[in-house]
Amino acid sequence: MSLFKEFIKGIWKENPVLVLMLGMCPTLAVSSSAKNALGMGIATTFVLLGSNIVISAVRKFIPEKVHIPCYIVVIAAFVTIIEKLMKAYAPPELNASLGIFIPLIVVNCIVLGRAEAFAGKNGVIASALDGLGMGVGFTLALMALGAVREFIADGTLFELQVVSNWQQFVLLKLPPGAFIVLAVFLTIMNVIKIRQHAKEGKTYTPPELSCSSCRLCDFAKGIQEHQN
Amino acid sequence: MxxxxxxxxxxxxxxxxxxxxxxxxxxxxxxxxxxxxxxxLEASLKLVLPETMTRTEEVPAEKLGEPAKDKQGAVHLYQAFDEKGTLVGYAASAISPVGGFKGPIKVVAGINLDGKIRGVMITEHSETPGIGTKVTDRKSVKSLWDVLAGKAHEEKFPPNEFLDGQFNGTDTAKGYAVGGANGANAVVAVSGATYSSRSVISAVDAIGRAFRNFQSAK
Structure with a gap:
């Protein structure tokens, strides 16, 4: 049951995009259509799963002070592997639209964040499920954003026309559209949470937007202290 | 330590x-x-060449005149043959020498035996969706309801107003320029997508020049 919880938390309670606010760069860049979002989500899920498994397996052998470089190497290796695999076997049009974003998964906060916050402290199976759950949550959030943006911009879903004679609204396909739609999504998330808390008689305060699960800043502080 | x-x-x-x-x-x-x-590459060549084409053969680069110094502007020319081995047309791919709004554009063009353009398509670009893509994308619009009803049919080479209207049937020998300077084919850039249009035009012009050199060297 607790293992199932590790998987399910990434989808809603700790959704990487909508709750943890991690991985904003690919979220804003690739959510211009549902199809791109799906491709990016699957690629990121694979990297998350792989890196979480490997990192949790080797976590006891890696000294604390070099663990971030080690994690980066593992993540970069997985990203390069998926890039090669996609080039070889994925449909060419998906490659063309995702090509430049795949290498960017290396610096995706979600991947490093989960390695730091979860895989570096938990067992292999729990970490695998955490990675999978986070990946699925990321994919779903991205696809929801992508579907809304694509529909409002072109009146299509997965490049299939839903409404004919749609008045094109290009703004939503461009980067500003990503910010607008994301803001609307976050508002809806908060409203739902406020209602839920109100039902239980509590007041909801949104979490302070810190890098709570990323900890990269702590690491940077550590370096500074070390230098001083 | x-x-x-x-x-x-x-x-x-x-x-x-x-x-x-x-x-x-x-x-x-x-x-x-x-x-x-x-x-x-073969799939894109197939789209701009006559249907009778069964195989293509690349023309050695030295026959295309002065070789491009860098990767941009480099042209690959292919001869297309049908089953019996008779020449049915040419196809060329080029990376645009003049960049688009966000980088180079990769263009493939089919050329008829008489040197006139048969069709132009873009195989790679990073132009702004909805603006630059007006000159680059050939996208067929399939309705979701048609697909669900099983009525949708695949359109392999959907039309693009700019690419079809400006290039189809033009003589490659004359070259291409916005406004048509020095007797070149006059091409009208799409308003709002000037950079993207110029980039595509420069690529087709490079293809035309390579094809001309190839014809005169024969």
């Missing part, structure tokens, strides 16, 4: 294993990647 050694050792081990895994993946995907790229 001992601590430092353990740092070096553990990080070195991780790097070693990672690079071993990568070199293995690189080895195994080398061939499929090449095949996929070849298949993508």
């Amino acid at each position: 001992k601590q430092l050694l353990s740092f070096i050792l553990s990080l070195g081990m991780v790097c070693l294993v990672a690079s071993a895994a990568l070199s293995w993946v690189n080895q195994t995907t080398l061939e499929p990647i090449e095949k996929a790229q070849q298949a993508a």
Whole structure:
């Protein structure tokens, strides 16, 4: 049951995009259509799963002070592997639209964040499920954003026309559209949470937007202290 | 000192294993990647060439006149043959010498035996969706309801107003320029997508020049 919880938390309670606010760069860049979002989500899920498994397996052998470089190497290796695999076997049009974003998964906060916050402290199976759950949550959030943006911009879903004679609204396909739609999504998330808390008689305060699960800043502080 | 050694050792081990895994993946995907790229090129050539075409043969680069110094502007020219081995047309691919709004554009053009353009398509670009893509994308609009009802049919070479209207049937020998300077084919850039249009035009012009050199060298 607790293992199932590790998987399910990434989808809603700790959704990487909508709750943890991690991985904003690919979220804003690739959510211009549902199809791109799906491709990016699957690629990121694979990297998350792989890196979480490997990192949790080797976590006891890696000294604390070099663990971030080690994690980066593992993540970069997985990203390069998926890039090669996609080039070889994925449909060419998906490659063309995702090509430049795949290498960017290396610096995706979600991947490093989960390695730091979860895989570096938990067992292999729990970490695998955490990675999978986070990946699925990321994919779903991205696809929801992508579907809304694509529909409002072109009146299509997965490049299939839903409404004919749609008045094109290009703004939503461009980067500003990503910010607008994301803001609307976050508002809806908060409203739902406020209602839920109100039902239980509590007041909801949104979490302070810190890098709570990323900890990269702590690491940077550590370096500074070390230098001083 | 001992601590430092353990740092070096553990990080070195991780790097070693990672690079071993990568070199293995690189080895195994080398061939499929090449095949996929070849298949993508062949598929795009097929779209701009007559249907009777069964195989293509690349023309050696030295026959295309002065070789392009850098990658941009480099043209590959292909001769297309039908089943019986008779020449049915030419196709060329080029990376635009003049960049688009966000980088170079890759263009493939089919040329008839008389040197007139048969069709132009864009195989790679990074133009702004909804603006620059007006001149680059050939996108067929399929309705979701048609697909669900099973009525949708695949349109292989959907029309594009700019690419079809400005290039189809024009004589490659004259070259291409916005406004048509020096007797070149006059091309009208799409308003709002001037950079993208110019980039496409420069690529087709490069293809035209290479084709002209090839014809006169024969």
